[in-house]
Each structure stands twice: as structure tokens, then as C-alpha cells.
Amino acid sequence: MSAVEKLAGEGARRSPYFTEEHEALRDQVRRFVEAEIKPHALKWEEDGFVPREVLRKMGALGFFGIRYPAEYGGSEMDTLATVVLAEELGRSTFSGVAITALVHTDMASVHIANAGSKAQRDKYLPAIIAGEKIVAVAVTEPDAGSDVKGIRTTARREGDQYILNGAKMFITNGVHADLYCVAAKTDPAAKPSQSVSIFLVEKGTPGFTVSRALDKHGWRSSDTAELSFVDCRVPAENLLGQEGRGFYAIMSNFQNERTVIGAMAIGESQAAIDLTLDYVKTRKAFGAPLWEKQAIRQRLAELAGKVEAGRQLVYHAAWLDAQGFDATREVSMVKAYCGELVNEVMYDCLQFHGGMGYMRESAIERMTRDARVQSIGGGATEVMLEEVAKRL
Incomplete structure (x- = not known):
């Protein structure tokens, strides 16, 4: 783990938004990412899907039931717990894996949890939470x-x-x-x-x-x-x-979806900065590491500040939702800001990798492609800015 990763982890632990239970979840997801995702996910990129046995493992660890009732196998946590899951999956550098899990947990099955009859919940939720049925x-x-x-x-x-x-x-x-x-x-x-x-x-x-x-x-x-x-x-x-109530259900869950995408984008952005810092401190040009170039280190410092601002915006929006407040304005800000920010971060981080950043063997090349959709999916930036404007 790099010094930056350690600082990021310590920063999260110092956050007043999270409890020990949240941080235990963060550690658990981070360990899963290191052991079960990073070593294998390049193969999944080639195959075009995440193997079902991996999703079952996530279910067995409780990742798919974070906010669902205990009677179905869930752990009844809050919006902040969802943010922890999304941020840590985003840090994996494999956003295709992250979105596979997060659509299942927070964009699809949530409709059954929220609007389903008891018979529907009884029939489907246990298998959904266990990762046996994907939604x-x-x-x-x-x-x-x-x-x-x-x-x-x-x-x-x-x-x-x-x-x-x-x-x-x-x-x-x-x-x-x-x-x-x-x-x-x-x-x-x-x-x-x-x-x-x-x-x-x-x-x-x-x-x-x-x-x-x-x-x-x-x-x-x-x-x-x-x-x-x-x-x-x-x-x-x-x-x-x-x-006739489907439109309202969809619009209501958009708040959850957009918070999740924002958290995932922050995890991706942090991972990109971590990778780039490690690279520029070892890659030499003109007789010295790239880190010695003032323009590069100042731009990375600026990006780190923007990512931290986005992280705190995500955390605050999630906290508002967990407390029962209407966070539509803040969540729309999250989606607009983080969706654009992750693309800004990837652009510069690829630039600082030079020619290597343009190669398919480079993680930053893959991450840059992955980031592009995050200003589109779940509500395009332009739509999100209109939502904010209505509430100014």
C-alpha cells in the first residue's frame, strides 16, 4: 500500500460520518478487492462479464444485503454503508466489476425491497442477497x-x-x-x-x-x-x-443510484492519483523523476484537493439521506461534479503516464475508458445541473 493510500484510509477513518461498523465494512471490501478482484479481473475484461461464483462470494460476505432487512439475510445498514461499498469497489481500478455489483444492489433489486409485496420479497430477496439471483x-x-x-x-x-x-x-x-x-x-x-x-x-x-x-x-x-x-x-x-406509480419509484431511486455512482467515481479518482504518484516518482525524464517537475506535482496536488472536495460532498449527501432529509439538490451536485471530475482526473493522470498511459497494458488507459460514461449514465451532467438549478 502506498503512502497516499494509507493517508486516504486514515482520512476516511477520521471522518465524522462513519462508525466502527462502517470502517469494518471498508476493511472487508478492501481485502476482498485485493484478494478476489485485482488478480483476476483482466480475464473478466476479456470475457465481458463477472463470473457468477465471484458474485456469490460477495453475497456470502454480506455485500449484497447491506441495507436490506435481517429477516432476508441483510445487515440493515444505511446510505453511508452503500457509499463505503461503492467507493472501495471503485478503488479496485476495475469499474466494470464495480458497476456489475452496484447495479444489482442499489439500482435494480432495491425496487423489490422498496415496492415489492411481502410475497415478492419473500420469494426473491434471500437469493438476491446471497448472490444466487442477479438483478x-x-x-x-x-x-x-x-x-x-x-x-x-x-x-x-x-x-x-x-x-x-x-x-x-x-x-x-x-x-x-x-x-x-x-x-x-x-x-x-x-x-x-x-x-x-x-x-x-x-x-x-x-x-x-x-x-x-x-x-x-x-x-x-x-x-x-x-x-x-x-x-x-x-x-x-x-x-x-x-x-401507474413506476415513474415515482424510478425517480426516487435515482437519488440512491446517483450517490452510488458519485462514490464509485471518487474511489476511481483516488486510485488513479495513487497510481500516477507511484509512476511519476519512479519514471525519470531529463535526468530526474517526473515528480521533480513543479507543474506535475502541483497539478496532482490540485486534483487531490478536488477529489477530497468531491469525497466530502458524497459523504455529506449520503449522511443527509441517512438522516431522512431530502438530499435531491446535493445528490444532483454529487452526480454532476463527480462524473465530470473522474474524467478530469483520468485525463491528466494518463497524460502524466506519457506514452505508457496510452497502452492497453496500462491500468490508467483502462480506467480512462471506464470513466467516460460516468458523466452520462444515471443522469447526464446537463440534466443534473438543471436539477440543481431548479433548487437554487
């Missing part, structure tokens, strides 16, 4: 991303079933998931905010197919898919929550 959330479509009201997939009630028709795009975990939380319009004539519902669709349901696996710029170890629904019949009991 994806299918909201985004070719013409509807941040604009949730614009989705075109429909669900028509017919007796004791709903019939789904439509397509979904850019669905993380979409190829290998077992269960999908699918957003569809149940009443196209209603106001857009009251027309969307969410349904549980299991893999193998007739009429539901994975159209294709998508080939991405980054997050290579995260499987991403286009989905198709053609007269896909699901039982009426697979409706999550109330009909």
Missing part, C-alpha cells in the same frame, strides 16, 4: 434515457396477466441477469408521470429475449444488453407496487 433494471430505451417519461414499452392488462411489448437499451447485467425490473407504460393516455409501472420479468419468460450483447468503450467486464419484449406475458402478481 437488472430495464428502464432506458433507444429514445428514452434520462427522460423516463419518454419510454415506449407498453404493458397491457389481459385477465390475470400483463402483456409487454417494446425494447430496452444499455441494460447493465442485461445478458446474465436472472430477474429484470422492467418499466412499461400501463396507461398511455394518462399523464406521463402516472402512466409508468414496473414489472418483474424472469429470464426465460416467453416473449422476452436478450437481443444482443453490446460492445462498449469501457466497463468491459460489465455485461450490457439490448432487450426485446414481444407479447411477453407476465402474471399480474409480478407488478411491483401500484400500477
Whole structure:
């Protein structure tokens, strides 16, 4: 562990936001990253997905049930615990692995935990928490991303079933998931905010197919898919929550999703600075280590300050949420700031690696590709800034 990593860890431990339980979780996740992710994840990058046995190990360690009820195997922790998990997975330098886990825990299965009936929770949550069933959330479509009201997939009630028709795009975990939380319009004539519902669709349901696996710029170890629904019949009991309330469920969970992405971005940014510091202190140019160049060390110092500011913003937003406050403004700031910051950090860190930073064998090259989507997914920066502006 580098001196910078030690300082980062000590800084987190000095934070007034975290308890000993949070820090025990941080240590546990960090050990898992070192032992189970870093030695193997380059192979997963080539394969395009994280092996199921790794996800089961994460489930067995309790990472998938951090905020879920104890009766299902969860540990009933808070938003700050989620931030710890996301930040440490981000520090792994393999963001495809991180997002695979975090979509399962905090973007998809959370809909079942929040809106599911007792029967739905009893049926699915134990296996979800154990990593036996992996979940994806299918909201985004070719013409509807941040604009949730614009989705075109429909669900028509017919007796004791709903019939789904439509397509979904850019669905993380979409190829290998077992269960999908699918957003569809149940009443196209209603106001857009009251027309969307969410349904549980299991893999193998007739009429539901994975159209294709998508080939991405980054997050290579995260499987991403286009989905198709053609007269896909699901039982009426697979409706999550109330009909017509899906839009509000999606928008509500966006706060959680955006906090998680921000925390992951901070972990990635810190890891990039750590790698770059180690590199510039050993790489010589013009007869001396690059660290001796004032422009380089001052720029790294500036980036370190921005990352620390982002870290504290993430922690504060998570604390507000854990205390029950409306943190929409702060979470939107988190998503906008951290999504842009991680790209800024990667750009300069790759620059300071010189030609080696442009090589596929370099971690910083992979991390730079991975970071690009974080100003897009979960709410584009421009959309987030509008959310902030509305609340100024």
C-alpha cells in the first residue's frame, strides 16, 4: 500500500460520518478487492462479464444485503454503508466489476425491497442477497434515457396477466441477469408521470429475449444488453407496487443510484492519483523523476484537493439521506461534479503516464475508458445541473 493510500484510509477513518461498523465494512471490501478482484479481473475484461461464483462470494460476505432487512439475510445498514461499498469497489481500478455489483444492489433489486409485496420479497430477496439471483433494471430505451417519461414499452392488462411489448437499451447485467425490473407504460393516455409501472420479468419468460450483447468503450467486464419484449406475458402478481406509480419509484431511486455512482467515481479518482504518484516518482525524464517537475506535482496536488472536495460532498449527501432529509439538490451536485471530475482526473493522470498511459497494458488507459460514461449514465451532467438549478 502506498503512502497516499494509507493517508486516504486514515482520512476516511477520521471522518465524522462513519462508525466502527462502517470502517469494518471498508476493511472487508478492501481485502476482498485485493484478494478476489485485482488478480483476476483482466480475464473478466476479456470475457465481458463477472463470473457468477465471484458474485456469490460477495453475497456470502454480506455485500449484497447491506441495507436490506435481517429477516432476508441483510445487515440493515444505511446510505453511508452503500457509499463505503461503492467507493472501495471503485478503488479496485476495475469499474466494470464495480458497476456489475452496484447495479444489482442499489439500482435494480432495491425496487423489490422498496415496492415489492411481502410475497415478492419473500420469494426473491434471500437469493438476491446471497448472490444466487442477479438483478437488472430495464428502464432506458433507444429514445428514452434520462427522460423516463419518454419510454415506449407498453404493458397491457389481459385477465390475470400483463402483456409487454417494446425494447430496452444499455441494460447493465442485461445478458446474465436472472430477474429484470422492467418499466412499461400501463396507461398511455394518462399523464406521463402516472402512466409508468414496473414489472418483474424472469429470464426465460416467453416473449422476452436478450437481443444482443453490446460492445462498449469501457466497463468491459460489465455485461450490457439490448432487450426485446414481444407479447411477453407476465402474471399480474409480478407488478411491483401500484400500477401507474413506476415513474415515482424510478425517480426516487435515482437519488440512491446517483450517490452510488458519485462514490464509485471518487474511489476511481483516488486510485488513479495513487497510481500516477507511484509512476511519476519512479519514471525519470531529463535526468530526474517526473515528480521533480513543479507543474506535475502541483497539478496532482490540485486534483487531490478536488477529489477530497468531491469525497466530502458524497459523504455529506449520503449522511443527509441517512438522516431522512431530502438530499435531491446535493445528490444532483454529487452526480454532476463527480462524473465530470473522474474524467478530469483520468485525463491528466494518463497524460502524466506519457506514452505508457496510452497502452492497453496500462491500468490508467483502462480506467480512462471506464470513466467516460460516468458523466452520462444515471443522469447526464446537463440534466443534473438543471436539477440543481431548479433548487437554487
